[in-house]
Amino acid sequence: MNLLKYYQQYRDKWWALPLVLPALLLPVARWANTYTMLNGHMVFLYYLPLALVLSLMMFFGWAAIPGIIIGLLLTLAHGMLLEQSIGVLFHFLIPCVLCWGGYRIFVPQRQQVSHGNVRLMPHRLFWQMLLPSVIFLILSQIAEYLGLHPRTTEMTGVTPFSLRSLITFQALMVGCLTGMPLCYFVLRVIRNPFHLRGFISQVRLQIDPKIKKIEIICWATVLILLLWLLLMPLNDSSTIFSTNYTLSLLMPVMLWGAMRFGYRFISLIWTPVLIAVIHFHYRYLPIYPSYNTQLAITSSSYLVFSFIVAYTAMLATQQRLIYARVRQMAFLDPVVHMPNLRALSRALNGTSWSTLCFLRIPELELLGRHYGVLLRIQYKQMLANHLRTLLQPNEAVYHLAGHDLVFPSQ
Template identity: 25%
Template sequence: MGLRSFLEKMYKPVVMENELANRNSRINKSTVVNQWRNFPLMYLARPKNLKKYITLCFSFVLLYSFADKLSNSIEISGTTIRLYDLTLPVISALLILYNKKAIPVLILFALYRVHTQPLPQVLDTISQLTAALISTKVYFYATGKRGAVSFGRSSLSAQRILWLICFNTLIFTLFQQFLLLKFNFISEINILSIPTLINIQWMLTSCITGTPFCYLILRACYQPLWFFNYLKKLKELIVSGPRAIYQLLWAMLVIGIMYCLIYVHGDSLIYTDYTIVWLLPVMLWGAICLGHALMSPLWVVMLILLSDYINNYISIDHEFTFNHYVSHLALTCSMIFTFSLTIVIVGVLVTRILKHIRSLKRISLSEPHTGLPNLLALKNDIIRYPHAGLCIIQCPELNTLTQTHGIIFRFEFVKAVFSYLSPLLMDNEKMYYSPGYGLLLRLNKVDDDIIHPYYKAMSSFRFSWEEMELGLNFGMAYMAYGKCINNLSYVVGQLNARTYESLKQGKAKALNVSHHGDQAISSGAIRHLLQKSIDRKSFMLVAQPIVSTKNSSQYYEILIRMKTINNKIFFPDTFLPVAEEAGLLAEVDLTVIEQTFQFMQSLDQSKSDTRFSINLTPQSLSRKDFLDRLNTLLKNYLIRPDRIIFEIIESDIIDSINASSVLQELRRLGCQIAIDDFGTGASSYSRLKTLEVDILKIDGSFIRNVVNDKFDRLIVMSFCEAAKFKSLQVVAEFVENEEIKQMLISMEVEWLQGYHTGKPVPIESLWS
């Protein structure tokens, strides 16, 4: 009769009884099969598990026998003290790993021990089985099925120390003492005697270190693939750990300390149990730097050696009395247990910390809302693939739709595009996302033929959102990069700017960056110089005279430049766009005003009526604190408001209610307001009707050809007539020669400005 037939016949009555009891509940066939599987022997009866079960039995018996051979014991006053003993940890590890499935193996093992071993060893085995069964049962009750996972989990450490170590050792000790008393091997139970305490401490050490070690060996025999992954992780820990020289020094220290402990050498202090103290810092360093997975097996090997050679560093010969020997032995085993507990806990915590560090690294390389790789991940990958190409996809319309549908719309759209384009990617190609720029593709190679399928795919893409299907306009730009490109943020910024050209032209645009480094430095230098000029109030002020056609009076328009240390001059068209992008235009205006006031304050009494015209940007007019700061400057520098003219570009007025109110307040203070570049706006005359200003500055584009172009002449005359009706003074810009000057005088223009009437000069040299 086969084993399967025998087991089916044995359990057939039980199964039939279960079927009858549950017929009214309509339990199906799968439920009955599951009930069969609950029996440990049913697991064994399945042919596919029989081979593994035989391997398990063989591994357990071999490991127990090996652990029993390694166990060492000494006799103290008639009491046997077992030192480092792995037999109880082997049984505990088997139950943790297989739970109920291990019971048949343990029953057969117990029967074998009863028939082959003397009574004291049988009592030890019964005590071990009892303690292991009770402690693992309580342990699984507290942790559930997750309790069978590998050792090194910080979330289970407290439960394992409590039940599998402390409770297990206590049950084993009490039950062993009870059985020895019943069979007259001892006369009384004295749990507080020194030999018993030494036994308990060694057993605690055995359980806290030996149980994970035996678990590792048993699982390696049962699941070789798992063990290979374990070895792979061990290799990663060593490779990613401290430098090789430090690991070598640490290994030499461990070997040196162990040599001092197990080598017999007279009365020298370093060859006694004193040297054990040095094991703690050395092993702690290993646990912190290399983790629990490596330190735990190594510490077990060291403990086996320490227990086997205990007489070498704690000797009862000659120099020690019996009491001294026992005291040293108790102290040593106490230290070893403390070290073991510390090393295990530190190793577990370090493993948890390393896991969190790896998790944080993964998080740092991904965009949090979409989970896609970010720019930092792209930067790392560029180093690994230095001859690939970049492609960027930008959807400007996404900003408007995000305001309408919420921020989730953006992230869902990005994830949808990622899923849509992923099948087009080749090996080693990857997609990234940056909220500021859009989707970036790292491709093995880029050219028009490779990029075209991506452009075509994006043109056909439709995004479904709340019963809507949307096809968003997009721009696409690409470039090949090499090792010379090390400023990723600059390159991505240039690609992003190129996408707007792509959006207008309806095709992907290539970007060629040859001297990106110099450009990036130049742009950064302008921004740095701008900030420094604001902070130090060091703009270069240039004054151009505006002369009267009726008398010799004049006033000056303040123009600004930026000057570098090597005397390079930057004009406003270079740095004002940077200031606008950085939101610094208002600060530039206030800095220029303060520098002008400083200069005016330095003038002598004979020039105390000189007037200066200063340009204001719309950002200044929109600031709530502009008037307060201006009033403060006027008071601090004792400047009369009637000496100040503020020039405003025509299109900047009226568009803002706040700007109009600021201009009115400036006029109340006594300042004059001039409209600069008048005539270039789309509705100059309609604005002139409502403007409350003092001076009209006609744009130079009308003045340049006023002599030869009749139409320009008529336009200028109409401006003058309108200004005269509104009682405004008129300034003509771009007066470049005498003919233009005479023509404007004949048209009764009151003020002239241009290179013919006066060139701009540094403000310090106005009266030099």
């Protein structure tokens, strides 16, 4: 117990989790990257380390900087010269610190709430996706122009408005858009493993209650079938379903899941699916004369699909929560804040038989004339609270118009 207490007390210190996690997670994030060759030069299709470093800053603040520096030196800057290592450090720290500070200024409250909040989505799209990608790309161009980039010999001739820059910019944005929620979830689970239990309960809460098991099975089957067609190696007998045509079919399937299963579930599924689809892009994008243009179009599809899936899932989840709240309010009296006659009818429909006990207090009219309506409301509320202690757990006291209370007894 003392060890657990010390862990909870000191886990957010700069010498605890913020110092260890970057060195452990950056190799995994680097492994998730995907790049290809374009006109003899390397270009990224998916880039996750920026999202991880930014998530560490958003989660731990200034305490994450020492660990980020050590993690970058041990992974991305390993084997480089001193000036190149310093360039890599500033390449990551400048956009992350600026975007972290701007986000804290413009979102003063509930900054670390989990992703999926529609109100915070515009701020997060700007400070956690668009701006860090722009700054990171600009610093890359400056480093390549000054010859500080460790792979300058492979990236000569790069212009800010080239096709390679466009694909790289889209890779940075899709990495931040899909990687930030995933990295944030991983950090929260590592920091507090009990968060996983709360996450599972949120997933169950966001799923449409009308969903049947057969619908989940059908959705998973269609998704696996499309992935199998998409990732199957190309050969002479391949059909159109083995090309990026199948990639466009993933969109309605993921929208189906986004609208039915909620944001928590679909974000946890879509990011690994997207990483796998991008990693094996060569299986549905054969090299032919217009390969460069097709690669840019497909890269933009990754970004557009991810945004539409995430935003649709947020809206559908919020709509279900609002509908459930409105439906719950319809069964409560707005003045007395007790279950009303509609709630009583619903409770009676769910039981085979019940004994109704009516309780009438005619003196409430006289009390209300002398002491006001508030006394009548408080009296009925206090009487209902007293009666609930005598009832079964599945029984309740219902408010009727006038001076009556009723409670069913099974």
